[in-house]
Amino acid sequence: MTIELRSGPVFGVMLLSLLAATAFPAGAQDAEAGAGASFVDEFDRIDPARWYKSDGWANGTHQNCTWSKKNVHIVDGTLELVLEPEDAGAATEGRPYSCAEMQTHDSYGYGTYEVRMRPAAASGLVSAFFTYIGPRPDAPNPHDEIDIEFLGKDRHAVQLNYFGEAKGGHEYMAPLPFDASQTMADYAFEWAPDAIRWYLNGELMHEEKRQEGTPFPNTPGKIMLSIWGGVDLDGWLGKFDYPGQPLIARYDRIAFTKAGEKCQFPESIVCRRHGKSARN
Numbered sequence: 001m002t003i004e005l006r007s008g009p010v011f012g013v014m015l016l017s018l019l020a021a022t023a024f025p026a027g028a029q030d031a032e033a034g035a036g037a038s039f040v041d042e043f044d045r046i047d048p049a050r051w052y053k054s055d056g057w058a059n060g061t062h063q064n065c066t067w068s069k070k071n072v073h074i075v076d077g078t079l080e081l082v083l084e085p086e087d088a089g090a091a092t093e094g095r096p097y098s099c100a101e102m103q104t105h106d107s108y109g110y111g112t113y114e115v116r117m118r119p120a121a122a123s124g125l126v127s128a129f130f131t132y133i134g135p136r137p138d139a140p141n142p143h144d145e146i147d148i149e150f151l152g153k154d155r156h157a158v159q160l161n162y163f164g165e166a167k168g169g170h171e172y173m174a175p176l177p178f179d180a181s182q183t184m185a186d187y188a189f190e191w192a193p194d195a196i197r198w199y200l201n202g203e204l205m206h207e208e209k210r211q212e213g214t215p216f217p218n219t220p221g222k223i224m225l226s227i228w229g230g231v232d233l234d235g236w237l238g239k240f241d242y243p244g245q246p247l248i249a250r251y252d253r254i255a256f257t258k259a260g261e262k263c264q265f266p267e268s269i270v271c272r273r274h275g276k277s278a279r280n
Helices: 269-274
Strands: 039-041 051-053 065-067 072-075 078-085 097-104 111-118 125-133 144-151 157-163 172-175 185-191 195-200 203-209 222-229 247-258
Touching: 078 222, 111 125, 111 269, 125 247, 144 185, 157 195, 157 203, 172 203, 185 269, 222 247
Parallel strands: 065 097
Antiparallel strands: 039 247, 051 097, 072 078, 078 097, 078 247, 097 222, 111 185, 111 247, 125 144, 125 222, 144 157, 157 172, 185 195, 195 203
C-alpha cells in the first residue's frame, strides 16, 4: 500500500490512493514512443544531466521529513541517500527530519530496470526504487507507477506494486532469503506491454499480467530513488523509530535497458534471460 503526495519543480500535486510484443493493447504504444535511452550508472559521480536532487519540499503530511540535496552523497562509488534529524532552525513543523530523493530528468518506458542496492532498516521507514509519472501543470499524464519498496520494519521482504491510471492495490510482499539491510543485492523489474516481472539476483520473484479492462502502466515515467519516514502510517510502515544515527539507503548501480536492446553489463538480467553477452 502506498500514500504519496508529489509536488516540487517536476511533479504536480497528486494523492496516491490507499489502497517484447508486436501487437500492443490500446494505449500501450505510449510507453514505447519518446522514452529515454538505455544507460548504466555506477555512481562514480552524480551526473546532473541525468539526475535531479529533490530539495526544499515534501510529499505531504504523511511524511516526517523534507527532501534535502545535502542528504545525497557519493561514498566510494556508492550513492547514499540519508535520513537524519534536521537542524532545529531549519525543520518544518511536523517534519523534524531531512531525507533524500533523486529522480531522472528523462522519462523511460518499456524495458528492464535494475538496481543494486541495500536499504536502510527502521520501523516507519521506506527505501525505494521505482518509476513514476503523474499529473503535472504542463502535461495531463495519468498516474502510472512501478515499485520496489523496502519497508524498514521487515528486513526479510520487499514490497512490489504498480499503479495504472491511479489504480493501485497490487501490493505483493516478496520474501527474501537474507536481511536486505545487511546485503547489497540485485533487484530488477521488466516492464512489457503485457506484464511486469520482478527479479532478485536474476531469479523471478513475482509477475503481474495485464488483465483485459484493468488499468495497467502505459506511460513513460521518471526513475525515482528515495528514503523517507512516515507519519500516521503505522498499519503499513509501523511507528517511526529513529535509532539515534543516520539511516542510509545505498545504491551501487542503476541501469535501464530499453526493450529489444542488448544487455549492457554481465550481471544484467537481460544477459541472463536471453543468453546474450554484454555489449562493449
